[in-house]
Amino acid sequence: MLTAVRSRSRTALAALVTLTALALAGCSASPAEPGAQSSPGQATSPAVPSGDAFPVTIPSALGDAVITKRPERVVTWGWSSQDAVLALGVVPVAMPRNTYGGDADGVFPWDADKIKELGGATPVLLSSDSGEVPFEEIVEVRPDVILAPYSGITKEEFAKLSRIAPVVAYPEKPWALPWQDQVEIIGKALGRSAEATALKERTAAYVASLAAANPVLKGRSFLYGAANEADQLNVYRASDPRVALLGDLGMTVSPSVAALDADPKAGSYFYNVSYENVGKIEADVLVMYFGSQKEADRFVADPVISAMPNVRDKRFAPIVGESFVMASSAPTVLSIPWMLDRYVPQLAAAAAKAGA
Amino acid sequence: MPVLSAPRDARGPSVSAGPASRRRTGPLVAGLLLLAVALVAVCAFSLAVGANALPPRTVWQALTHYDPADPHHLVIVEKRLPRTLVGVVAGLGLAVAGVVVQGLTRNPMADPGLLGVSSGASLAVVVAVSVLGVQDGGRIWFAFAGAAVVTAFVYGVAGAGRRGGAGPVTLVLAGAAVTAALTSLVTAVLLTDRSALDQMRFWQVGALAARGFPVLWQTLPGVAAGLVLAVAVSRPLNGLALGEDTARGLGQRVGLTRALATLTVVLLCGSATAAAGPVAFAGLIVAHISRGLAGPDHRWMVPYAALSGPILLIGCDVLGRIVARPGELQVGVVVAAVGAPLLIALVRPRGRGRR
Numbered sequence: 110m111l112t113a114v115r116s117r118s119r120t121a122l123a124a125l126v127t128l129t130a131l132a133l134a135g136c137s138a139s140p141a142e143p144g145a146q147s148s149p150g151q152a153t154s155p156a157v158p159s160g161d162a163f164p165v166t167i168p169s170a171l172g173d174a175v176i177t178k179r180p181e182r183v184v185t186w187g188w189s190s191q192d193a194v195l196a197l198g199v200v201p202v203a204m205p206r207n208t209y210g211g212d213a214d215g216v217f218p219w220d221a222d223k224i225k226e227l228g229g230a231t232p233v234l235l236s237s238d239s240g241e242v243p244f245e246e247i248v249e250v251r252p253d254v255i256l257a258p259y260s261g262i263t264k265e266e267f268a269k270l271s272r273i274a275p276v277v278a279y280p281e282k283p284w285a286l287p288w289q290d291q292v293e294i295i296g297k298a299l300g301r302s303a304e305a306t307a308l309k310e311r312t313a314a315y316v317a318s319l320a321a322a323n324p325v326l327k328g329r330s331f332l333y334g335a336a337n338e339a340d341q342l343n344v345y346r347a348s349d350p351r352v353a354l355l356g357d358l359g360m361t362v363s364p365s366v367a368a369l370d371a372d373p374k375a376g377s378y379f380y381n382v383s384y385e386n387v388g389k390i391e392a393d394v395l396v397m398y399f400g401s402q403k404e405a406d407r408f409v410a411d412p413v414i415s416a417m418p419n420v421r422d423k424r425f426a427p428i429v430g431e432s433f434v435m436a437s438s439a440p441t442v443l444s445i446p447w448m449l450d451r452y453v454p455q456l457a458a459a460a461a462k463a464g465a
Numbered sequence: 466m467p468v469l470s471a472p473r474d475a476r477g478p479s480v481s482a483g484p485a486s487r488r489r490t491g492p493l494v495a496g497l498l499l500l501a502v503a504l505v506a507v508c509a510f511s512l513a514v515g516a517n518a519l520p521p522r523t524v525w526q527a528l529t530h531y532d533p534a535d536p537h538h539l540v541i542v543e544k545r546l547p548r549t550l551v552g553v554v555a556g557l558g559l560a561v562a563g564v565v566v567q568g569l570t571r572n573p574m575a576d577p578g579l580l581g582v583s584s585g586a587s588l589a590v591v592v593a594v595s596v597l598g599v600q601d602g603g604r605i606w607f608a609f610a611g612a613a614v615v616t617a618f619v620y621g622v623a624g625a626g627r628r629g630g631a632g633p634v635t636l637v638l639a640g641a642a643v644t645a646a647l648t649s650l651v652t653a654v655l656l657t658d659r660s661a662l663d664q665m666r667f668w669q670v671g672a673l674a675a676r677g678f679p680v681l682w683q684t685l686p687g688v689a690a691g692l693v694l695a696v697a698v699s700r701p702l703n704g705l706a707l708g709e710d711t712a713r714g715l716g717q718r719v720g721l722t723r724a725l726a727t728l729t730v731v732l733l734c735g736s737a738t739a740a741a742g743p744v745a746f747a748g749l750i751v752a753h754i755s756r757g758l759a760g761p762d763h764r765w766m767v768p769y770a771a772l773s774g775p776i777l778l779i780g781c782d783v784l785g786r787i788v789a790r791p792g793e794l795q796v797g798v799v800v801a802a803v804g805a806p807l808l809i810a811l812v813r814p815r816g817r818g819r820r
Contacts, residue, residue, distance in 0.1 A: 238657075339675030340544065383516030383793075384544060388536030411677075412543040416536060 161300040169258070169278035171267040176275045179300040180253035184274070186235070186242065187260025188284070191220055192441035193295040194256065197304055200229030203250045205237035209400070210435030218432050219447040242266045248273055258294045259286040259439065285378055287350050288441045289313070312442045313357070319453050320359040326453075329393040329460045330363035331355055332419075334382075336397065336408045341381040344369070349378040354440045355396065358453065360460075363392035384413045393463035394456065395419035398428040398438065405429050426459040428452070493765055496758055500772035504553075507779045511549040512541060514783050516793070543677070551676045551684065551740050552779040552796075556747065558688040558737030560774025561695045562730045563748030564755055564766045568702035569726040570633045573753070577734035578745030580640045580727065584647035585615025586738045591654050595661035605683045605739040612735030619643050620727050632709070671742035671797025673782050680740050687736030692771065694729040698722060699763035706761065741778070744797045750804045751777055753811045777804075 160179060167174045183201045185191040191204040206215030215234050216224070224231060233250050236243045242262060247255065252274040261283040262270070270276045277298050279286055286294075289309050296305020320326060333345040333352050345352050347362050356362070369382050369389060382390075395417070399405040405427045409415050419425050428437050436448035513524050519537055527541035562577035570579065578584065589611025593599035599607065622643070623635035655662045701722040704712040712719050734745065751774045752766070758773075759765035778796060781803055785794035 339672065385515045385517035385540045388517075388540070413536070413539050416533070416539050 161297070161302055163300060165297060165300065167275075167277050167294060167298055168280075169276075170281055170283075171262070171264055171276075171278040172271070174254070174271075174275035174277045174298070176254055176298060178253070180298065182251055182253045183299070184235075184247055184250060184252040184255045186247075186255060186257040186262070186270075189288075189435075189439040189441045189444065190256045190259055190291065190295060191232070192217075192443035193288075193292040193305075194299065195220055195223040195227065196292065196308055196442045197296060197299055197301045198227060199299055199301075200224055200227055201232045202252060203233035203235050203247065206234035207435065208238060210431040217435060217444070219436065219443045222447075223443060242270065244269060244273070254298055256295055256298060258291055259284065285348060285350075287353060288439075288445070292442050308442050312445055315446065316354070316357045316449070319449055320357065323358070323453055323457045325457050325460045327359040329360045329463060330391075331360050331394040331396050332363050332366045332390055332392040333396045335379075336399070336404070338381065340384045342384065342387060343379045344382055345379045346370070346377075350440055351438050354437070354445070355456075358456070360394070360456075363390070365389060365391040384411070387413060387417055390417070390419070392419060393424060394459045395425045396428065396456070397425070398434040400431050400434060402429055422462055424459050424462045426455045428455075493759060497768055497772065500769065500776065504772050504776050507776050507783070508549050508553070510783050511552065511779050512545050514786055515540065515545055516786070547676060547678045547681055548673045548782070549779060550681050552673050552782055553775040554681065554684050554688050555673070555737040555741035555744075556751075556775035556778030557771045558684075558691060558733040558774075559741075559745060559748035559778070560751035560755070560770035561692060561767055562733035562737070563745075563750075563752030563774075564763065564770045565695050565698065565702065565726050565729050565733070566748070567752050567756075568699075568706060568763055569723060569730070570637050571706060572633060572637055573756075574749070575637065576745045576749035576752075577730055578644065578738075578743060578748075579637060580730055581615040581619045581643045581647065582612040582731060582734040583738055583743035583745045584644040584651070585611040585613075586735060587611070587651050587743055588615070588647045591651050591661065591665060594665060595654050595658045605680060608739035609687065609735045612738060613731050615643060615647065616727060616731045616735075620724075671744035671800065672795040673741055673778070674793070674795070676740060684736045684740040687732045691729050691732030691736065692767075694725060694732065695767050696764075698726050698729060699767045702726060702763040703761075706763075742797055744778075744800055746804055747774065747778055747781075747800050750800075750808050750811075753808060757811060 163179055164175055164177045167176070183194055183199055185194055185201050185204045187205070191201050194201050194204075204220075207217055208215055211217050212221060214231065216231065221231075233246070235246050240261075247270070255270050255274050255276045257270075258277050258279055260279065262276075262278055267276055267278055277294060280290065280294070292305045292309050292312075293302070296302045296308075299305075333349075333355065335343040335345075337343050344366060347353070347356075347367075352362060369386060370380050372380070397405075397408065399408065409420055409425075414420055428434055433448060433451070436444035437452060440448075512528070513519075513521055517537075517540060519541070523537050524541055527535075527538040528546075531542055532538050533542075559577055562582075563575075566575045566577050566579060567573055569575075572579075586608040589607040590604050593604060593607035619636065619639045623632070623639040655665060701712075701717055704715055704717045705719065705722055707715075709719055712722075734748065738745070751770050754773050754777075755766045755769040759769040778800070781799035782796040784803070785796055785799040788794060788799075
C-alpha cells in the first residue's frame with residue numbers, strides 16, 4: 110500500500126513521511142495517508158494543498174483518538190492548543206478562557222488577531238479557572254474532536270471526554286509538549302498535516318534567522334526561572350518548551366543550574382531552589398517572568414536577589430506582563446512571531462553584558 | 466456555665482497575695498531562666514540551619530563581621546535573622562494572647578483566634594488581595610485592621626445590654642459565630658478568585674519565611690504594646706478567674722479588665738497573625754504548657770508563655786526546614802502536626818494531678 114502511494118505526488122509524500130514519523134505506530138495510522146485523488150468527495154484542486162484522508166487515529170499516553178471524518182467543530186483544552194488550530198485556519202467552537210494573559214474576554218491577543226483575520230466568531234470560552242474540565246460546557250458545543258495535547262487531563266477525564274468526541278491527549282507526559290509536536294499533532298487531527306509541517310518549518314526558520322541575526326546569544330548560558338513561591342526560585346527544566354526555545358535561539362542551560370536540581374528525574378517541568386542557594390547560580394543571563402512590573406520590582410528588591418551578579422550587572426531579562434509571559438511560557442506557531450521581536454532584543458542586551 | 470468556668474476555681478490563685486503566692490518563687494524563676502536558655506538555643510539553631518548548609522563559623526562571622534558583599538552573610542543576615550526574629554515576636558504574641566484569652570473567657574480551650582482575630586485578619590487580607598490588589602507590604606495593615614474591627618464587633622455583640630461588658634460565655638459564642646461566618650466568606654472569595662488564592666496560600670498556612678525586616682518592624686510595636694498590657698492585666702485576670710462576683714466583691718472593675726484584656730489580645734494576636742499568618746493554634750498549646758509549668762497565676766503564666774511561644778514557633782520552623790529538604794514545610798503545617806499530639810499529651814493526665 111505504501112508503494113502505491115509513493116508515486117502519487119510530492120505533497121502527498123512529504124505529508125506521509127511526517128505522518129508516519131509522528132504516528133509512531135506507523136502503519137496503523139497510514140490508511141489515513143493523503144491519497145487525495147483516490148478518496149471521492151475531497152477537494153482535488155492542485156492549487157490548494159489537499160487535506161488528509163479520514164479516519165485518522167492519533168495515539169496518546171491516555172489512549173487513541175479515532176477521528177472518522179474531517180472535524181469541523183473543534184474544541185481545545187489545556188494550554189495554547191487553540192494557537193495551532195487557528196494558525197491552521199480553523200476557528201475552534203470552544204477554547205479555554207485565559208484570565209491570565211488574555212483580554213477582557215479571556216482571549217490571548219495573538220489568538221484574537223488571528224480570529225479577526227479569519228473572520229470567525231469568538232469561540233465559546235470554557236471555564237478554566239478551577240482547572241477542572243467543564244464537561245457540560247463542552248457537551249453544549251457538540252464538538253467533532255477535543256484537542257488537549259498540552260494539558261494535564263487525567264485518565265478518568267479522558268474517558269469521560271471520549272464519550273463526547275474523540276480526545277487527543279498528550280503523547281507522553283502531561284504539560285510537556287514542544288510546539289513543533291503540538292502543531293504536527295493538531296495538523297493531523299484536523300486533516301491538515303502538510304500545512305502543519307510547512308507552518309512548523311516556517312516558524313523554525315524564523316527562530317533560526319533571529320538566532321543568526323543575534324550571534325551574541327550563541328553559547329550564552331541561562332537560567333529560566335520564576336518567583337511564584339516565597340523565598341524560592343522556580344527553575345524550569347530543559348525539557349520545558351520555553352527553555353527549549355532559548356536553546357533554539359542558540360543559548361544553553363547553565364550547568365550550575367542543573368547541578369542544583371535535587372531530583373532531575375521528577376515528573377514536574379520545574380523545580381525549586383531556595384534563595385539561600387542562589388549564590389551558587391552561575392549563568393550569563395537570568396531569564397525570569399513576572400505578571401506585572403510590581404512583581405518584578407518586588408523580586409529585585411529582595412536583598413539576596415539584588416546581590417546576585419546577574420541582577421547587579423543587569424544580565425537579567427525579565428519577561429514582564431501577563432500576555433508576554435504566556436507567549437513565552439507556552440510558545441506556539443502563533444505566539445512565537447507575536448513575542449520574539451520584543452523578546453530577542455531584550456535577551457541580546459542582557460547577553461551582551463556577559464562580556465566577550 | 467459549668468463547662469466554661471475553668472475547673473480551677475476551687476484552687477484559684479490568690480488575688481491579694483504578694484509575689485510569693487502559693488508556689489515558691491525560686492523554682493519559677495529558675496524555670497524562666499531555663500526557658501530563656503532554651504530560647505537562645507532554638508534561635509541559634511534557626512540561624513544555623515537552612516537549605517544551604519553553611520558552617521557555624523560562617524554564621525558567627527556573618528553576625529559579628531557582616532560583609533554585605535558575601536552571599537553567605539547575606540543569606541544569614543537578610544534571610545535567617547529576620548525569620549528568627551519574626552518567629553520570636555509572633556510566637557510571643559500568639560502565646561501571651563493565648564494566656565490572656567483563656568483568662569478572659571475562663572475557658573481552657575480558647576485560642577487567641579476565638580474572638581475573631583484570625584478570621585477578621587484573614588478576611589481583611591483576602592479582600593485586600595482580591596478586590597484592592599494590595600501587594601504583601603500593605604497586607605499587614607489590613608490583617609491588623611481586620612483583627613481589630615472584628616474583635617471590637619464580637620465584643621460589642623457579646624456585651625450588648627449586659628452590665629460589666631461581655632461575659633465569658635457570650636464572648637465565646639459570639640466569637641465562634643462570627644468566626645464561622647467570616648471563614649465561609651473567605652472561602653467563598655478564594656474559591657472564585659484563583660489568583661487571590663495563589664497569593665493567599667502562603668500567608669494563610671502560616672509561615673515565617675520571606676517576611677524580612679520590614680515585617681518585623683511593622684509587627685514589633687503592636688506586640689510590645691500588647692505585652693505591656695498583658696503584664697498589666699495579669700493580676701486582674703487572676704481575680705476574674707475566681708468568678709465575676711468575687712472579683713467585683715474584691716473591688717475589681719470587671720468591665721475594664723475585660724476591655725483591656727480584649728485589647729491586649731487584638732494587639733498581640735493581630736500583629737502576630739499579620740506577620741506569620743493565622744496560626745492561633747500555637748497560642749492554645751503554649752497557654753496550656755505555661756499553665757502546666759507556672760501554675761494558675763497569670764503573673765507567671767505571661768512570662769512563661771512569652772518564652773515558650775517563640776521556642777515552639779521557631780522550633781517548628783526549624784523542623785520544617787529539616788524534614789522536607791531541599792524544600793521546606795511551612796511553620797503552620799508543622800505547628801499543627803507537632804502541636805496536636807503535644808496538646809493531647811498535656812490534657813490527658815488531668816485526673817492524676819491538679820494543675
